[in-house]
Amino acid sequence: xxxxxxxxxxxxxxxxxxxxxxxxxxxxxxxxxxxxxxxxxxxxxxxxxxxxxxxxxxxxxxxxxxxxxxxxxxxxxxxxxxxxxxxxxxxxxxxxxxxxxxxxxxxxxxxxxxxxxxxxxxxxxxxxxxxxxxxxxxxxxxxxxxxxxxxxxxxxxxxxxxxxxxxxxxxxxxxxxxxxxxxxxxxxxxxxxxxxxxxxxxxxxxxxxxxxxxxxxxxxxxxxxxxxxxxxxxxxxxxxxxxxxxxxxxxxxxxxxxxxxxxxxxxxxxxxxxxxxxxxxxxxxxxxxxxxxxxxxxxxxxxxxxxxxxxxxxxxxxxxxxxxxxxxxxxxxxxxxxxxxxxxxxxxxxxxxxxxxxxxxxxxxxxxxxxxxxxxxxxxxxxxxxxxxxxxx
Numbered sequence: 001x002x003x004x005x006x007x008x009x010x011x012x013x014x015x016x017x018x019x020x021x022x023x024x025x026x027x028x029x030x031x032x033x034x035x036x037x038x039x040x041x042x043x044x045x046x047x048x049x050x051x052x053x054x055x056x057x058x059x060x061x062x063x064x065x066x067x068x069x070x071x072x073x074x075x076x077x078x079x080x081x082x083x084x085x086x087x088x089x090x091x092x093x094x095x096x097x098x099x100x101x102x103x104x105x106x107x108x109x110x111x112x113x114x115x116x117x118x119x120x121x122x123x124x125x126x127x128x129x130x131x132x133x134x135x136x137x138x139x140x141x142x143x144x145x146x147x148x149x150x151x152x153x154x155x156x157x158x159x160x161x162x163x164x165x166x167x168x169x170x171x172x173x174x175x176x177x178x179x180x181x182x183x184x185x186x187x188x189x190x191x192x193x194x195x196x197x198x199x200x201x202x203x204x205x206x207x208x209x210x211x212x213x214x215x216x217x218x219x220x221x222x223x224x225x226x227x228x229x230x231x232x233x234x235x236x237x238x239x240x241x242x243x244x245x246x247x248x249x250x251x252x253x254x255x256x257x258x259x260x261x262x263x264x265x266x267x268x269x270x271x272x273x274x275x276x277x278x279x280x281x282x283x284x285x286x287x288x289x290x291x292x293x294x295x296x297x298x299x300x301x302x303x304x305x306x307x308x309x310x311x312x313x314x315x316x317x318x319x320x321x322x323x324x325x326x327x328x329x330x331x332x333x334x335x336x337x338x339x340x341x342x343x344x345x346x347x348x349x350x351x352x353x354x355x356x357x358x359x360x361x362x363x364x365x366x367x368x369x370x371x372x373x374x375x376x377x378x379x380x381x382x383x384x385x386x387x388x389x390x391x392x393x
Contacts, residue, residue, distance in 0.1 A: 004143055070139065097112075194285055198392045249281060320339065
């Protein structure tokens with residue numbers, strides 16, 4: 001039995017631990033199947049006799065930042081808050097989780113996330129679209145303080161293996177087995193196209209606007225053979241172990257589906273992707289947006305979430321605290337007024353587990369906004385933790 005405890009970890013695997021220690025734990029778990037002769041596995045991936053697979057996501061420093069588990073067929077349970085995620089039908093899992101915390105359902109039930117508890121569940125098809133018995137159970141679970149707003153389970157086990165292009169591809173476009181050379185080239189090209197941003201990590205550009213950062217994340221596709229450009233922000237007024245994708249907006253096709261740029265077509269297509277992302281982004285990617293524009297975009301997001309039956313509690317808090325950290329009392333008061341209006345409309349089922357009352361929440365929020373010294377300490381701590389000192393501003 002493997003107990004999930006997001007965002008801490010899963011069993012003995014702990015988010016924030018070195019990848020080398022995590023791989024040792026993977027090898028020592030019962031039923032571990034070593035790679036066959038000639039088989040190459042991605043770092044942080046393990047497979048077991050029960051057909052359970054585990055994939056670890058880690059940052060460039062080698063620190064584990066997310067854990068994904070794929071559905072076993074044997075007698076191994078993956079349990080979260082007493083619920084066996086892969087043994088119970090997906091509809092039952094959704095219903096049970098909805099009783100415990102806010103749940104967001106996307107793609108007609110393919111992706112189900114609990115943003116407040118840092119867990120995401122995925123299946124490749126729903127029963128309605130399947131001719132057989134597929135879709136009745138979730139196929140993977142992902143935990144970790146990453147991929148906000150809401151974690152995203154990023155596909156089937158095929159993403160764990162590097163997929164080489166066909167042999168008629170230009171050899172200069174073929175990455176090494178880890179995709180490192182292509183990823184670096186892609187990052188460099190985007191940095192040149194968006195000179196107002198700094199390269200923070202491979203496939204991730206950032207710039208700082210006071211107590212918030214704005215970013216362009218070149219999010220790897222499910223097949224690991226391309227990337228989906230995603231614009232986002234991240235507040236520095238909240239202690240958080242990773243750079244989140246708050247207010248995330250992915251490059252879209254006219255149909256509304258995410259647009260993937262294949263690594264093998266990057267040189268031909270990336271400039272069109274840059275232009276399209278600039279046009280679609282709610283916030284400017286040329287000159288930096290003002291803090292007021294960022295706060296207003298937060299407010300629009302919170303209102304839109306409420307109109308869809310959700311409760312953007314965290315985003316509402318962040319909009320007020322980044323305004324306070326920048327000394328914008330007018331925006332703080334606007335935010336508190338909006339918060340007081342929205343809190344009366346939020347469904348109780350969508351509120352955090354530790355929710356006491358609307359009045360208590362608003363009082364705590366105002367007290368935090370009034371403590372400018374504490375906010376400055378958090379911002380400075382986050383800048384140091386995420387190594388943001390050299391970002392363009």
